[in-house]
Amino acid sequence: MTTIGIPRALLYYKYYPLWITFFEEIGCQVVISRNSNKRILDDGVRNTLDEVCLPCKIFTGHTINLIEKGVDYLFIPRMKSVETKKSFTCPRLVGTSDVIYYSLRALNPPTILSPYVETYTHPLIEAYLEVGEALGVEKDRVEKALAKALEVQEKFTHFKKKAPSPHQIMKKLSTVNREFAPANIPPHIEDEGSDGKIKIALVGHSYVIYDPLISMNLIDKLTSMGIEVLTGEMLPEELLMQNYQEILKQMHWTYEKEILGAANYYLKDDQIRGLIYMSTFACGPASLVGEAILRQARKHQDKSFLALVVDEHTGEAGVMTRIEAFVDMIKRKEGAAHGN
Amino acid sequence: MEIKVSFPHMGNSYIAFRGLVAALGCTPVIPDRPNSKTVKEGSKVSPEAICFPFKINMGDFLNAFEKGTQVLVMVTGVGPCRFGYYGELQEKILRSMGYDFEIYIINQNSIVDIIKRLREMLGHKGFYRKFWRALRTLVNKSKTAHMIERMARETRCYEVNKGETTKVMNQCLQLVDQAKTFREMKRARKKAIRMFREIQVDKTRNPIKVAILGEIYVVVESSINFSIEELLGDMGVFVFQPSGLYEWLKHLVRLDFTAKKAVTLAKPYLKYTTGAKDQYTIGYTIKCSQEGYDGVIHLYPFTCMPQTMARTILDTVSRDYNIPVLNISLDEHSGEAGFLTRVEAFIDLLERRRVQRMQKASLLEARAI
Structure with a gap:
């Protein structure tokens, strides 16, 4: 059976149900690289340019892991745009497959399947037909597989919205569980949050906040401090798209729209006490978006704001200290508000 | 008002x-x-x-x-x-x-x-006439400035009296800047060509040829890139630099044919553009290698997204087409001395490389005889 390797990095955290289902439906075996660890980071850093962002470096590490596992194909799509109107993803996502090929040429990488996804000019099916053609799968089967895959992806999106905590999302991401039947969705425990737990919103790229190595298990750490964490992925798409324009009017980056929308929504939400924006050093969009969120957060004096920028040199102790100080500050504010 | x-x-x-x-x-x-x-x-x-x-x-x-x-x-x-x-x-x-x-x-x-x-x-009255005239001025002046800059780049390495080209270039640019009517602009252009012809040159030299490629702003803005064109020219290096306002205007109306050719050359390496002329950088590197240039200096702002993509691939292009590439990223912390050292070392390397090549060629020739 043909094996397809998918690196567990970057857009994997957004589209893995789609990708995995698609390849399994057309009769391939999917191999996912292992969870990020020190070795993957080291491999990535050694084989990538020093000036790119940490997720890209980790991505290279994951690809090396897959090459070592000996897969037949690597799946690295060129995601130029994922919306129906003119918009873009990050430039680095468009170039990744070329960059991976040329920076790992010495390792003899297998054939890279890199369909071009630009949904505002070409329908999505074209990209997957390209993949089908490369693998020698007939058109009907590809179409059927894609339909099924989109359905599963839809279920995953639905699951994320209903998830009581980002933990559930993380668990799904790390165990590659492909069952997203509505029965599997845990009951939405909305009321439990109001039992005195402090609510903090965490926004950032999904491949930053859900990757245990990049985020240093930030979600776990916050939860163990008795904090309820909410992420941008737990909000409906329409809400995000309504909200981003209040911060920056003209935004062409889809994933940044989501981040801005989530940040703005949570800043307006009275139940949220603080907002954490997590990004990586040398992330291009973050340098703009971070500044815009900071400016917006200043308008909401009742909310605390923490911007965390990490890279491969960031020490865990330093991050921990900052988070603890942030939580203490919120708790003190809370105490002052209640008059004790 | x-x-x-x-x-x-x-x-x-x-x-x-x-x-x-x-x-x-x-x-x-x-x-x-x-x-x-x-x-x-x-x-x-x-x-x-x-x-x-x-x-x-x-x-x-x-x-x-x-x-x-x-x-x-x-x-x-x-x-x-x-x-x-x-x-x-x-x-x-x-x-x-x-x-x-x-x-x-x-x-x-x-x-x-x-x-x-x-x-x-x-005001509405006569607006479109004014607007059309303004656009024509923009195109005309940018074209002349582009021409003057190109002539300066190509003359500087041959000049006999050091610094003469830069002086002439500044005079010419001033002429263009002062020209108000289209007739004056035309006169300025003709005068510039005449002035450049009068510069004393020594065409017997065989200068090292280098292309400066990369992100348009840092390539064009001489106060940021430590006047790299003048620096190289004074070292006796022939400089090729394709970007500028005029090229950008041509790109807007899709008339930039040489750049399009460069993009075609870059396609096997970087299939789709990620913005900011990353394909130009790769394409022109290949083109320069084919046209016998000795090396490429790649300039870009620190963490520039498209150019860092291009840079990773440039390593391979450099090996495949056998052309040395010097990558320099610039930001507010760049120091002039470090920059100078790197550029000088790179030019030394290119000179040595050329000498070695020539020795090899003459050796082969001798053997053939």
Whole structure:
């Protein structure tokens, strides 16, 4: 059976149900690289340019892991745009497959399947037909597989919205569980949050906040401090798209729209006490978006704001200290508000 | 009422923009050439991790406010690169600092809107005639400035009296800047050609040929890249540099044929553009290698997204096409001495490489005999 390797990095955290289902439906075996660890980071850093962002470096590490596992194909799509109107993803996502090929040429990488996804000019099916053609799968089967895959992806999106905590999302991401039947969705425990737990919103790229190595298990750490964490992925798409324009009017980056929308929504939400924006050093969009969120957060004096920028040199102790100080500050504010 | 209009620097593009603004009947206010003060003040108010041109633009704007401007013009892109968001964020920052101004953010999407706004501001009577004249001035002046810069690059390495070319170039650019009517512009162009012909040259030299490629702003803005063109020219190096305002205008109307050819060459390496001319960098590197250039200097602002993509691939292109590439990223912390050392070492390397090649060739020839 043909094996397809998918690196567990970057857009994997957004589209893995789609990708995995698609390849399994057309009769391939999917191999996912292992969870990020020190070795993957080291491999990535050694084989990538020093000036790119940490997720890209980790991505290279994951690809090396897959090459070592000996897969037949690597799946690295060129995601130029994922919306129906003119918009873009990050430039680095468009170039990744070329960059991976040329920076790992010495390792003899297998054939890279890199369909071009630009949904505002070409329908999505074209990209997957390209993949089908490369693998020698007939058109009907590809179409059927894609339909099924989109359905599963839809279920995953639905699951994320209903998830009581980002933990559930993380668990799904790390165990590659492909069952997203509505029965599997845990009951939405909305009321439990109001039992005195402090609510903090965490926004950032999904491949930053859900990757245990990049985020240093930030979600776990916050939860163990008795904090309820909410992420941008737990909000409906329409809400995000309504909200981003209040911060920056003209935004062409889809994933940044989501981040801005989530940040703005949570800043307006009275139940949220603080907002954490997590990004990586040398992330291009973050340098703009971070500044815009900071400016917006200043308008909401009742909310605390923490911007965390990490890279491969960031020490865990330093991050921990900052988070603890942030939580203490919120708790003190809370105490002052209640008059004790 | 006098309307003072200002715009950020980009190399010698201020000449063309000054002409444009003046032709529209406004008073152009040119900020000082980017200097250490511009960089310092611009960096102070900009986001920490943003690319370098943004910070210099901010410095330029602050300087323009000191000179009493009311209207700012910012040209931005619409692609996936950060350049597309410059105007909006700059406006946000400047407004939060308490400045009162009007800003025109020009890109391919907003052009109709801009014309309407301009018409409101300048009055409807005879607007389109004025506008057409302004556009013609822009194209004409940028074309002449482009020509002068190219002649300077190609003459400097042959000049007998050191520094003469730079002097002539500055005189010519001044002539173009001062020209008001189209007849004067034509005269300035002819005079420039004559002046360059009069420079004493020694054509027997066989200079090292180097291409300067990369992100347009840092390549064009000589105060940021430590006047690399002059530096190389004075070292006796023939310089090729394809980008500039005129090329960019040609790109807007899709008439940039050489650049298109370069993109075709780059396709096998980088199939789809990620913005900011990354394919040009790769394409021109291949083209220069085929045309017998000795090396390429690749300049880009620190963490520039498209150019870092290009840079990773350039390593392979350099090996495949056997052409040395020097990558330099620039930001507000770049030091001149370090930059100079690297460039000088690179040129030394190219010279040695050429000598070795020639020795090898003569050896082979001797053996053949």
